[in-house]
Amino acid sequence: MYASRLFVAYTESKILFALLLSIPTFxxxxxxxxxxxxDVERNLxxxxxIDSASHAVSRGIHNAVLGGGEPARKVADALHGTWLGHPLHxxxxxxxxxxxxxxxxxxxxxxxxxxxxxxxxxxAGAIMAVPTALAGVTDFSxxxxxxxxxxxxxxxxxxxxxxxxxxxxxxxxGRPSGMSKLFSTLGFGAMFVSAWLGGKMTYHYRVGVDxxxxxEGPTEWTRVLSDAELTENRPRRIEVEGTAVVLxxxxxxxxxxxxxxxxxGGPLEEGTFLEKGADxxxxxxxxxxxxxxxxxxxxxxxxxxxxxAAYETRVQDGQIQIRLxxxxxxxxxxxxxxxxxxxxx
Numbered sequence: 188m189y190a191s192r193l194f195v196a197y198t199e200s201k202i203l204f205a206l207l208l209s210i211p212t213f214x215x216x217x218x219x220x221x222x223x224x225x226d227v228e229r230n231l232x233x234x235x236x237i238d239s240a241s242h243a244v245s246r247g248i249h250n251a252v253l254g255g256g257e258p259a260r261k262v263a264d265a266l267h268g269t270w271l272g273h274p275l276h277x278x279x280x281x282x283x284x285x286x287x288x289x290x291x292x293x294x295x296x297x298x299x300x301x302x303x304x305x306x307x308x309x310x311a312g313a314i315m316a317v318p319t320a321l322a323g324v325t326d327f328s329x330x331x332x333x334x335x336x337x338x339x340x341x342x343x344x345x346x347x348x349x350x351x352x353x354x355x356x357x358x359x360x361g362r363p364s365g366m367s368k369l370f371s372t373l374g375f376g377a378m379f380v381s382a383w384l385g386g387k388m389t390y391h392y393r394v395g396v397d398x399x400x401x402x403e404g405p406t407e408w409t410r411v412l413s414d415a416e417l418t419e420n421r422p423r424r425i426e427v428e429g430t431a432v433v434l435x436x437x438x439x440x441x442x443x444x445x446x447x448x449x450x451x452g453g454p455l456e457e458g459t460f461l462e463k464g465a466d467x468x469x470x471x472x473x474x475x476x477x478x479x480x481x482x483x484x485x486x487x488x489x490x491x492x493x494x495x496a497a498y499e500t501r502v503q504d505g506q507i508q509i510r511l512x513x514x515x516x517x518x519x520x521x522x523x524x525x526x527x528x529x530x531x532x
Contacts, residue, residue, distance in 0.1 A: 241339035248328035253476060260488050266325035267489035274395040274492055276326050277385075279319040284382060286312030287352055291375040294355065294368050309352050309371065316349050326395065329475040329490040331451055334392035337384055344381035348374045397493045399449035402430040408501065408508040417441065417507060422470075424456040427509065432498065434507065435460060435481060437468055441500040442481035443509045448472040449493035455479070463487055483512060 252263045268275030290308035293301045323342055330338045351374030358366040388394040405428055412434065417423055423434045424446050433446035433456045446455050453474035463469045466480040466487050477491035484497035498509040 237336050237339055241335045242332070244339075245328055245330060245335060248324065249475070252325075252328060263325050263328075264486075264489045266322045268322070268492045269486045269489045272492060274322075274326060276319065276322040277389070277395065279315065279322055280382075280385070282315050283312050283319050284378060286315065287348070287371075287378055288375060290352070291371045294371045305371070306356065309356055313349060313352055313356070316345070320345065320349075326490065329450070330388075330394060331392070334388050334394050337388055337392070338394070341381050341384040341388065344377045344384070348378040348381060350374075351377060397449050398452040399445055399447050399493060399495050400430045402428060402445070402496050402511060404428055405510050406513070408503075408510050410506045410508050411443075412507045414441075414502045414505050414507050420460070422456040422458075422460065424454070430496070432509070433470070434500075435468070435470070440468075441502070441507060442468060443498035443500050444470070444479065444481050444484050445495040445497070447495075448474065448477055448479075448491060449495060450475055450477050450489075450491035453477075 252259050264270070266275060268278070271278070286308045290305045290312060293305035293308065296305075320342075323345070327338050327342060351370045355367045355370035355374060358364050358370060389396065409427065411425055411427055411432070412423065417434055417436050419436045419438070421436075425432050425434060431446035432443055435442045437460075444455070447453070448455055450472065451474055453472040455470050455472060458473045459471040460481075461469055461471065463478065463480070466482070466485075468481045469478050469487050470481060471478045471488075472491070475490055476488070477486065478488040479485070479491070479495050480487055482497065484495035486492065486494055497512045499512055500507060500509050502508070
């Protein structure tokens, strides 16, 4: 009896590991020259039903957020990761992928302890999948058209993986069964391909990557434009040391900030300029409605999670002069301070 059970467990594990080993073969077949589309991506773009449906869903969510006013935008900001300084979704996926992956591996192993560990890990992954999916859907609402189909399939595969892992839990009953192992392995496969597509969105389509310019100057007052050439409430785009800068005058005050939106490179001089309470004069990007404070370039509303370079301004002898506002490297300084504290302890 024991020998037959051992043989069955061995056979199941061999089959499931074969399924796992087939995933790299799939990825190997889709290798490409850097910055060129794979056949998979081209095929996704050519499926009109996916393209039209994903575009409708994406823009529908985005319009709902904008229509919800300030409360809806604050919720979206939290899910985008404006408070984090970079997109939230990729940070959350690490936990989900790790929990599900190790859950699958423990599920394949024999023994009651391994079964309990697998169940706990899959449960943790399923719980964290909820905020991860919410953050992903929020990012999908402003995803660029070039990556929309890939993002839609990425999200769909994540949903499939979650369902498969839930089925694995349902069929486990405290001890991994053959069906439980099968579902968790199939879930891992779906998650693996989805993660590959997520990597393509970041490294190929540059979704979530900072698109803004990061100038190092001018650090000294530099003349950029005659004051008479800047009309009040009419933004003006100029080039300063190779960096695009938008100038904006309101009353007697002149603002200067980087002119390229960090989210997708939108031209901010074509955006909407408005007052936002304590944030003062702000500009809303015309492409995906990120909002930045002209005073210092900080993000007021996403989807952008990256602040922009801002400049001090003054007028001397009828000429507008600007110089870059130097930002304190808070993260680096705090890291050095933390390391110092650990060493002294």
